[in-house]
Amino acid sequence: TEHFFRGLALSGKKVLITAGPTYEALDPVRFIGNHSSGKMGFALAEAFYLNGASVDLVTGPTQLQTNYSGINVTKVSSAEQMYEKCSIIFPSAHIAVMSAAVADYKPIEVAPEKIKKTTEDLTIRLSKTKDILKSLGEQKKKGQLLVGFALETNNEREYALKKMQTKNTDMIVLNSLRDKNAGFGHDTNKVTIFDKEGNEFALDLASKQNIATDIVNIIIQKINA
């Protein structure tokens, strides 16, 4: 049995979180992926859970495991699989936070057998994956709170605000890559949170656990406002 204290601020609320990278297969042994560790998404899932929420965590391939058996974890691999799972869960969710680093492109053809090395040059054609966050933004109903992440290297603020608008999210968490201890693979992160009411919360560099707690607290305030 687990012994820990769960708050009640989000009891009765159903939360969907995405985490980790996606893997887009090239052939039976290779894929296109990225360096996302899943840490931010797992930390968010745990922070929501510890505030009493019912949590569905849909994660791409990662080494991580959660200590809380009450969190409903679904493991997926590709963007397509992540999309399928999210579209089933989202209609009944009160809050959705998309922290996964979803591949933007996937190979158009997946070779049925291992691709052998032949020519000096190899061209792989890619097509866009489905934008999960944007699709949930289009389905969003009154009373649902949708949160996206944005990873930018330039024009950060402008691009993040634009993502909030085009994807119809209520909040966007901008990952700042300016700090060398922030982002992919690190245990710490530096983020700025924007909401559609025009508020801006610039958080200090902190552990992903602390950032997750701050994000969840901002969401709790919003829900109770």
Ligand code: CTP
């Ligand atoms: N996202 C998603 N599905 C995708 C791509 C992105 O759900 N196929 C979500 C991410 O989980 C994140 C947000 O969209 O919450 C923004 O991701 P990001 O990569 O920063 O932006 P993109 O819209 O993919 O645009 P770009 O990479 O060109 O900046």
Ligand code: CA
């Ligand atoms: Ca992207």
